[in-house]
Amino acid sequence: MVAAALLMVMSFDVLFVLNALxxxxxxxxxxxxxxxxxxxLEEIPGVWRRVSHGLxxxxxxxxxxxxxxxxxxxxxxGAMQIVNTVVLxxxxxxxxxxxxxxxxxxxxxxxxxxxxxLPKILDRVTERPVxxxxxxxxxxxxxxxxxGPSFAGLVGLWLLLGAGASLVMTPTGRLLKRSCxxxxxxxxxxxxxxxxHSCWLLTYPLAGWLGVNLGLTExxxxxGTLALTATxxxxxxxxxxxxxxxxxxxxPIGHSHLHYHDEHHKHDHEGWEGPEPHRHSxxxxxxxxxxxxxxxxxxxxxxxxxxxx
Numbered sequence: 001m002v003a004a005a006l007l008m009v010m011s012f013d014v015l016f017v018l019n020a021l022x023x024x025x026x027x028x029x030x031x032x033x034x035x036x037x038x039x040x041l042e043e044i045p046g047v048w049r050r051v052s053h054g055l056x057x058x059x060x061x062x063x064x065x066x067x068x069x070x071x072x073x074x075x076x077x078g079a080m081q082i083v084n085t086v087v088l089x090x091x092x093x094x095x096x097x098x099x100x101x102x103x104x105x106x107x108x109x110x111x112x113x114x115x116x117x118l119p120k121i122l123d124r125v126t127e128r129p130v131x132x133x134x135x136x137x138x139x140x141x142x143x144x145x146x147x148g149p150s151f152a153g154l155v156g157l158w159l160l161l162g163a164g165a166s167l168v169m170t171p172t173g174r175l176l177k178r179s180c181x182x183x184x185x186x187x188x189x190x191x192x193x194x195x196x197h198s199c200w201l202l203t204y205p206l207a208g209w210l211g212v213n214l215g216l217t218e219x220x221x222x223x224g225t226l227a228l229t230a231t232x233x234x235x236x237x238x239x240x241x242x243x244x245x246x247x248x249x250x251x252p253i254g255h256s257h258l259h260y261h262d263e264h265h266k267h268d269h270e271g272w273e274g275p276e277p278h279r280h281s282x283x284x285x286x287x288x289x290x291x292x293x294x295x296x297x298x299x300x301x302x303x304x305x306x307x308x309x
Contacts, residue, residue: 054187057295058195060302061179063128066238070135070168071196072203073230076223077138077161079203080145081107084211084219085158092216093151106155110162111169118170127171128238134167135231142224146217178244180294244293 058064081104089100122130141161149157172192180188203223210219293299 054191057180057184057188058191060295062302063238063242064179066234067175068195069230069234069237070131072199073135073138073227074165074168075199075203076227077142078165079207080142080223081158081161083207084216095151099151103154103158106158107162110159111166114163114166115170122171127175131168131171132235134164137164139224139228142220142227145220181296
């Protein structure tokens with residue numbers, strides 16, 4: 001949005017130079033930050049397991065499968081806006097570069113407005129209805145594009161699209177954070193990055209190809225249908241009843257890993273095991289209990305829905 005505003009008073013060349021300087025400043029600030037050393041409880045062996053660990057958690061968690069579908073909706077709407085705005089404004093409406101900048105800033109403005117207001121709203125409502133509403137808003141903005149809007153109408157559609165995208169993206173971090181153990185967050189956030197960008201890898205060329213071969217009106221409808229279908233899949237994949245604490249059963253298991261003595265680790269020692277966290281072979285008996293449930297080494301599968309009732 002800031003870049004679009006700057007284009008109103010300067011050329012693209014000057015903006016690119018300023019953008020490059022901003023990246024240098026950002027990199028310098030990032031390097032200057034001192035991060036605490038990561039001390040994961042689990043040592044994940046093997047290259048493939050390190051790569052797939054976050055994906056396994058992601059794809060076995062129902063709410064995150066819903067998030068993946070919503071990522072597709074965001075990428076479908078975002079690709080239409082990013083790839084085809086210049087063509088819509090310059091070729092179809094016959095307007096100039098300043099209008100292109102204003103159209104882009106409308107999407108950014110809608111996104112920023114929602115991002116600023118949403119945290120307080122999420123203190124009172126859960127993420128699921130908010131994020132599904134975002135998917136519907138993005139699909140609606142694309143379907144309305146079929147009407148061939150004027151420039152003012154296009155600005156309104158992009159404002160709606162940006163707001164809908166922000167309704168999905170802003171709560172994403174909260175959703176990921178509560179879907180894994182603290183030591184698994186880097187792997188899970190990496191999985192989100194990979195899967196969401198895979199959606200963009202699909203929709204970016206699709207938006208351009210459809211625009212060239214079918215026309216922008218048809219592209220609005222087809223990408224709107226993709227966004228709406230993805231939102232419907234998210235609604236199905238992410239159960240309405242999504243409690244944090246779930247009563248579940250454990251089968252007997254024996255394994256060895258770094259651990260503290262907590263609810264899952266109540267066993268005797270011989271004295272050589274050392275201070276916690278420590279590693280040694282231990283056994284878990286069959287049992288059932290209730291606690292905040294995430295996929296990890298002790299919970300390899302999500303409880304079936306009939307067990308959640």
